[in-house]
Amino acid sequence: MIRELTIPTPEQACLVDITGQIVQTVQTSGVSDGTAFLYVPHTTCSLTIQENADPGVPHDLLLVLRRLVLRRDPEYRHVEDNSAAHLQASLMGCSHVVFVAGGRLVLGRWQAIFLAEFDGPRTRRVLVKVVPDHP
Amino acid sequence: MIRELTIPTPEQACLVDITGQIVQTVQTSGVSDGTAFLYVPHTTCSLTIQENADPGVPHDLLLVLRRLVLRRDPEYRHVEDNSAAHLQASLMGCSHVVFVAGGRLVLGRWQAIFLAEFDGPRTRRVLVKVVPDHP
Amino acid sequence: MIRELTIPTPEQACLVDITGQIVQTVQTSGVSDGTAFLYVPHTTCSLTIQENADPGVPHDLLLVLRRLVLRRDPEYRHVEDNSAAHLQASLMGCSHVVFVAGGRLVLGRWQAIFLAEFDGPRTRRVLVKVVPDHP
Numbered sequence: 485m486i487r488e489l490t491i492p493t494p495e496q497a498c499l500v501d502i503t504g505q506i507v508q509t510v511q512t513s514g515v516s517d518g519t520a521f522l523y524v525p526h527t528t529c530s531l532t533i534q535e536n537a538d539p540g541v542p543h544d545l546l547l548v549l550r551r552l553v554l555r556r557d558p559e560y561r562h563v564e565d566n567s568a569a570h571l572q573a574s575l576m577g578c579s580h581v582v583f584v585a586g587g588r589l590v591l592g593r594w595q596a597i598f599l600a601e602f603d604g605p606r607t608r609r610v611l612v613k614v615v616p617d618h619p
Numbered sequence: 620m621i622r623e624l625t626i627p628t629p630e631q632a633c634l635v636d637i638t639g640q641i642v643q644t645v646q647t648s649g650v651s652d653g654t655a656f657l658y659v660p661h662t663t664c665s666l667t668i669q670e671n672a673d674p675g676v677p678h679d680l681l682l683v684l685r686r687l688v689l690r691r692d693p694e695y696r697h698v699e700d701n702s703a704a705h706l707q708a709s710l711m712g713c714s715h716v717v718f719v720a721g722g723r724l725v726l727g728r729w730q731a732i733f734l735a736e737f738d739g740p741r742t743r744r745v746l747v748k749v750v751p752d753h754p
Numbered sequence: 755m756i757r758e759l760t761i762p763t764p765e766q767a768c769l770v771d772i773t774g775q776i777v778q779t780v781q782t783s784g785v786s787d788g789t790a791f792l793y794v795p796h797t798t799c800s801l802t803i804q805e806n807a808d809p810g811v812p813h814d815l816l817l818v819l820r821r822l823v824l825r826r827d828p829e830y831r832h833v834e835d836n837s838a839a840h841l842q843a844s845l846m847g848c849s850h851v852v853f854v855a856g857g858r859l860v861l862g863r864w865q866a867i868f869l870a871e872f873d874g875p876r877t878r879r880v881l882v883k884v885v886p887d888h889p
Contacts, residue, residue, distance in 0.1 A: 485652075485752070486718055486725065517755075519791060519883060521654055521716050525727025527670040532844045535797040540832035541840050547830070548823055548841045553683055560682070562675035570676050571683045574667045578730075579716040581791050581849040583756055583883060590756065590881065592795030595848075611725065613654060613718060617755070619754065619889065620787075620887070621853055621860065656789055656851050660862025662805040688818055695817070697810035705811050706818045709802045713865075714851040746860065748789060748853060754889065 487513070489610040493529070493601035497550065499542035502610060503596045506582075507589055513614035516587045522580040523611040528569035528603035530576030531610070536596035549575070549602070569603035576600050584614060622648065624745040628664070628736035632685065632704075634677035635734045637745060641717075642724055648749035651722045657715040658746040663704035663738035665711030666745070671731035684710070684737075704738035711735050719749060757783065759880040763799070763871035767820070769812035770869045772880060776852075777859055783884035786857045792850040793881040798839035798873035800846030801880070806866035819845070819872075839873035846870050854884060 489505050510520055522531055535541045553568045553575075560567040582597070583590040591597075599608060624640050645655055657666055670676045688703045688710075695702040717732070718725040726732075734743060759775050780790055792801055805811045823838045823845075830837040852867070853860040861867075869878060 486720060519885070521718070523716065523718060523725075525725065525730060527668070527676075527727065527729045533797070533848050534840060534844055538832055538834070540830070541797075541837065543831045544827075544829075544837040545841050545844055547827075548837075552687060552822060557679075557682075559679075560675070561678045562673055564673070567676065567679040567683075570669060571680050574669055574680055575710060575845060577712055577715075577847055578668050580847075581716060581793065581851060583791070583793060583881060585756060590793075590795065592797065592879075594797045595795060609727075611718060613752075615654070615752070617883075617885070621855060656853070658851065658853060658860075660860065660865060662803070662811075662862065662864045687822060692814075692817075694814075695810070696813045697808055699808070702811065702814040702818075705804060706815050709804055709815055710845060712847055712850075713803050716851060744862075746853060748887075750789070750887070 487612045491599050491608045491610055493604035493606055493608055496604055497546050498601050499598040501536050501596050502599050506597050509612045510584055510589055510614055515584055515614045515616045518584045518614055518616040520582045520584055521613045524578045525609055528573050529608055530573045530578055530600040531580045532576050532598050532600050533595050535594045537594055566603045572602040622747045626734050626743045626745055628739035628741055628743055631739055632681050633736050636671050636731050637734050638731045641732050644747045645719050645724055645749055650719055650749045650751045653719045653749055653751040655717045655719055656748045659713045660744055663708050664743055665708045665713055665735040666715045667711050667733050667735050668730050670729040672729055701738045707737045757882045761869050761878045761880055763874035763876055763878055766874055767816050768871050771806050771866050772869050773866045776867050779882045780854050780859055780884055785854055785884045785886045788854045788884055788886040790852045790854055791883045794848045795879055798843050799878055800843045800848055800870040801850045802846050802868050802870050803865050805864045836873045842872045
């Protein structure tokens with residue numbers, strides 16, 4: 485069963501911490517031990533798992549991605565003027581795997597799950613499937 | 620069961636849209652609802668899920684990767700002269716997870732699955748496993 | 755069942771080949787045909803699958819990542835002075851999917867699984883779950 489989250493992104497480029505919604509989705513699934521597959525069905529945003537304790541980390545991540553992939557470039561051919569967002573999204577990736585144990589997400593102490601928006605603000609979808617170890 | 624696709628890549632660096640072959644593989648598997656795992660058993664090509672509506676997007680993706688990872692560099696140590704291809708491949712990644720529902724791949728409206736070739740032309744293999752939700 | 759590896763990383767930035775430990779974990783699981791999910795519960799190291807035949811490849815990978823994401827930058831805001839490690843880790847990713855067939859990992863001829871350390875030396879954890887195709 486595919487569960488769907490709706491995530492508004494407030495800025496052109498931002499990291500939105502969606503750990504709470506993923507945790508809730510896992511709980512709703514009723515799966516105690518299993519694996520959660522996460523997927524964004526978009527081409528200009530991504531999923532990344534990073535530290536959320538210090539807001540400096542998301543800031544610096546976006547800073548570096550902005551420098552690596554320039555917003556404007558005379559050689560870009562994409563007609564919609566958001567090439568950078570596509571490229572940043574491909575660098576981060578759109579699918580992830582996370583474990584579930586005892587009904588809880590198995591994240592490292594400093595890990596949080598972020599939707600990485602590169603072409604917002606928009607409303608994004610995140611798809612989640614929680615597969616039990618012993619069906 | 621691991622299914623295998625054979626994908627010829629026509630250029631040194633190119634994105635080959637393999638969505639059709641993946642769709643066909645999912646149909647052949649007979650799985651209606653499940654999860655498809657994709658894997659390339661190579662170190663100089665990748666899988667990426669991106670827009671295929673405008674060919675400008677693949678063009679710009681390759682352009683940026685070429686600039687980020689230079690083909691020649693006096694400090695490279697790899698003896699085969701294709702270091703850039705290895706690094707570009709690691710940036711994009713070699714495995715992906717996609718959902719299957721009602722016998723169809725669950726892709727976003729603009730999403731296509733690409734084999735990203737960085738050291739072609741070659742013939743590449745893509746491995747696919749489709750796991751049903753309810754075995 | 756989540757299995758856990760403990761991996762010491764000897765340098766500030768290095769690629770540690772953990773293929774042997776993953777192979778052993780798969781063997782211990784007793785799963786003949788299935789899928790292995792790999793996960794690092796950290797925010798400054800990653801998993802990447804790359805060539806290990808020539809040590810030049812890991813060297814060049816780290817070289818390029820060091821150039822793409824500078825260790826020091828006047829605009830970084832993260833207080834712990836390891837922003838670069840966080841960003842490099844997000845570029846590589848923390849989860850991977852690998853197939854198992856006949857009790858063996860299905861890797862390409864040149865592929866090895868590396869823990870990519872960007873903020874060592876440390877002792878890192880790698881989580882592995884091996885899910886059989888036919889439970």
